[in-house]
Amino acid sequence: MNAQNKIRLAPDLLDRFRAIVGPKGWTSDAETLAPHLREWRDLYTGSTPLLLKPASTEEVSAIVKLAAETKTRLVPQGGNTGLVGGGIPFDGNDEIILSLQRMNRVRALDPLNDTITVEAGCILQQVQQAAREAGRLFPLSIGSEGSCTIGGNLSTNAGGNAVLRYGNTRELALGLEVVLADGQVWNGLRGLRKDNTGYDLKDLFIGGEGTLGIITAAVMKLHPLPAAMATAFIAIPEPQAAIELLALGKAATGGQVTGCEMIPRIGLDFVLRHTPATADPIQGRHPWYLIMEFSSGRADGSIDATLEAVLAEGFEKGLVLDATIAQSEAQRAAFWKIREAMSGAQKPEGASIKTDIAVPVSQMPAFIARATRAVEDYLPGVRVVAFGHIGDGNIHFNPSQPEGWDREKFLDLWEPISDIIHAIAHEMQGTISAEHGVGRMKIDEIPRYKPAIEIEMMRRLKRVFDPDNILNPGKVVRP
Ligand SMILES: Cc1cc2nc3c(=O)[nH]c(=O)nc-3n(C[C@H](O)[C@H](O)[C@H](O)COP(=O)(O)OP(=O)(O)OC[C@H]3O[C@@H](n4cnc5c(N)ncnc54)[C@H](O)[C@@H]3O)c2cc1C
Known part of the structure; x- marks a missing residue:
């Protein structure tokens, strides 16, 4: 947005918005606004003259009516944990944040x-x-x-x-x-x-x-509510073993596999190094790990027996190198803590480039091998951390900076490195955003990977539903 396009909201218009929600329903205080103007990873910041916190659907409706009448731009926001800058207003654009946080019944x-x-x-x-x-x-x-x-x-x-x-x-x-x-x-x-x-x-x-x-x-x-859960932390030789074990698990449980998350050794090392109260669940060093969880409506021990049988079969087939089954809720939570800490544990290791790709589950091992080779060829010493929802064919393929490198110098390579990863995912009939969305981060990249007709259909929908482009402008698609 260039300077002459900048919008300044008149003070009396701001008063009209404030009047809709009453004194408890708005803030313009810089300190209170600060966390609403910064994306979780600090990748995006913005500004706003006003944050509105309506308490009812009627108040939201009155706000949007006034915004429509005055062509005021609104940015809806929930918990502001989104990872593509979708809930952050643009800087200097006088967009009002519409927080739904008070509507929590x-x-x-x-x-x-x-x-x-x-x-x-x-x-x-x-x-x-x-x-x-x-x-x-x-x-x-x-x-x-x-x-x-x-x-x-x-x-x-x-x-x-x-x-x-x-x-x-x-x-x-x-x-x-x-x-x-x-x-x-x-x-x-x-x-x-x-x-x-x-x-x-x-x-x-x-x-x-x-x-x-x-x-x-x-x-x-x-x-x-499941009556019983059985959770294993499994050392595996390679990603191919993860998807073959998943197939065994699905067959053995009749579709009751509730979790299948992959962790690379380097990711486990980062977690153990930087996350308090974590421990390696399995002795020795192995190249990859899988958390596999089954659930059942019966608490008769049968689900544990099924998991043990799957692991035994996997062991025989060379898919399992070692494994441990959680013996208590605390142990199960400890396995999942390692998975949840993956993203945060990359931070102290320096900058990392985050991606969120999906390919068909069967293609995932080939994707990981190709993308790792390509990124390592581009930048020797880069530390690839590929982890996550392998059971859904979705992983976060997040290269960390080479040891001793300058943080900013590495972040300057965000575009070329993510381009390499995204091009391979696209070639393998995948997507460049499996979970996090488009927001402002990928709005200009998405048209390179989606057929033009899909972008055109999205534009038409936007024009029909929001003809004046007042709802979260500059995110997802440009009308
Ligand atoms: C540690 C961490 C782990 C995460 N793990 C995952 C994960 O495993 N899977 C995953 O999918 N995501 C994950 N995320 C991303 C994020 O948490 C999710 O995208 C979440 O759904 C966003 O919810 P929110 O309330 O914070 O939305 P916000 O960040 O406030 O908003 C997200 C988008 O939705 C819009 N929006 C918000 N509320 C409304 C509304 N009521 N009406 C219309 N538009 C609205 C905003 O304008 C914005 O575009 C993770 C994020 C973090 C920080």
């Missing part, structure tokens, strides 16, 4: 319909807890669950560690309440598993990153 829970109706600002952990108290499972589980909100999860179609068994956020959503760009409220809070009465409109807002409407509430699916 559980509106209803219907155990026999297996649904929970929640407001967009509910923290994910709060939803998991409410479900658990009703003897149900809300299976969405991601590293940021203590801060991210359901509205943010829906808007980014968040994935996480249980996608393999329960699907991503899209598959957990049955109905939405959305405030449209003209301020009208669409109440689509239906708890139906079947409804073929035309286009599935909710799917447009899920993964829409706040560019088509403001999600204010949702009906989400619940599942039975």
